[in-house]
Amino acid sequence: MTDDMTDDMTHRTRRLPFLAAAAALVLLASGCAAGAEADDGTGGLAPDAALPTEVPAGTTLAIGDPTTQKAFELAGDAIDTDFDFEIEWANVSGGPQTVEAFNAGVLDIGAVAEIPAVHAAWTGLDVQIYASQYREDWQEHPVYELASAPGVELDDLADLRGRRIAFSPGQAQGALVLKVLREAGLDQDDVELVELPSTGDVYPTALAAGEIDVAPVGGTALLRYLDSYGPDGATSLRHGLRDDPGHLYGPTAVVRDPAKAAALRQYVAAWAQARVWIYEHPEIWKEKYYVEDQGLTEEDAQYLVDTAARPEIPADLTEGIARTQDTVDLLAAELDRPELVAADLFDERFGPVAGEAAEQAWGAR
Structure with a gap:
């Protein structure tokens, strides 16, 4: 990546270090994701309203999605990151960290596997899943x-x-x-x-x-x-079962904020492009991310490249919701948890945004 690309990315995004201590997180809340705490009782975006496309000046999203952040940096103009909002990157990944950051009010979006959003709902946190990715060859390449x-x-x-x-x-x-x-x-x-x-x-x-x-x-x-x-x-x-869901999710208050909803729409599209770009550029990803960024050995990095699965990013989330409902029902029965309606955890308006962006990215090969 050239210095010009680096400078271009820098003026559009800022890195926000993740602070593990909850007290420190709370101190940062007003500066990072205050909009995520706004009540949607009046003036908020209705859950069945069309997603807004205009992002007001000064809009910011605090995002914990390190792999997408790196893909943006490496891909340059191959991914459309000419956003009308600013990203504050948080070094946050995995269910426990994202939930902690959501509760502290300093994170708008996180990238996780299947269970964190369900678990968050059971802890009383109101969250929504905005986009999903799966593995096309999940039987051959389980997680x-x-x-x-x-x-x-x-x-x-x-x-x-x-x-x-x-x-x-x-x-x-x-x-x-x-x-x-x-x-x-x-x-x-x-x-x-x-x-x-x-x-x-x-x-x-x-x-x-x-x-x-x-x-x-x-x-x-x-x-x-x-x-x-x-x-x-x-x-x-090999267990022979699907273990491949990956989701973008965040507090429901984020998408009730029209400005953040419009920004999220842009991010979801770029996120989908990034999934395709990573798969299409295994050597760059191996050297620049796995080896240089993550510190893996060449052997470990090559193993991850060899076992990488082609991503499936559906525009229609119906099947994914049904599989999530099956998971929810199983966990509720086995772990004595309350029943949940999986569809309530998904904002299906973003499905076409992600699916169409991915399809366009495949077509641009």
Whole structure:
């Protein structure tokens, strides 16, 4: 990327460091996402109104979406980032961090997997999902595989009976475990669910130490684990279920603000273009993001490129909503949670925005 591109991106966006401490987050609230806290009782955008297209001067979105931020920087003019608003980038990712930032009022949009939006709703946070991405070849390239501890035989799902399985109830891996048990004809009484956070190397470390028998592990964590403990008998099993949802979501108050809704419309379109660009430029992404930005080895970076799946960004969210409802119903039953209507979590007005932008990006190849 040239210096001119760097300067151009700099004048349109600002980086906002994420502050983990809730007290510090609250101090920043008025400067980052005050609009996200506005009440929509009067003058707000109705949920069935057409999305506005004019972004008033001075509009800002605080966004926690590090991979899209990097794609914008690397892609240059290949992605339309000539926004009519300013982005304040927050170094926030994953469900727990986004929910914390939403509650503190300093984040408008986050990028997460399937469960965080559902979990946020169960904690009383009013949120909306604006756009979704899936994997076209999800069977060949699942996000997670079921990794076994050294010496634990895991040839099919029936072998899970009686096993100690890592479980994170508020995250995608936890939902996957429950789906896998259902697929295997098992329930929680047939296994021992060991509650562990799925962050970092917690699961591989627990597997290697023999503290658990099975855990859903993906990405380079799976590669490294099998490289290290495969000689000792560690294996992995593909579960055969969809574990591929990824969402853009945020507090509902954001989209009730007409100015932010118009800005969000522009961002969703560029986000969809970024998903296509990343897939279409694996070598640039490998070297500039995985190796230089994330500090991965060439081997790890190449593994991620080799296992990358072609993104599917639907304009019609109907099927995704139905799959989310199935997940919600399962979690509600298994974890004693209130019933939710999945459709209430989706703002379907943004689906065509994302889908059409992705289609145009594929066509521009």
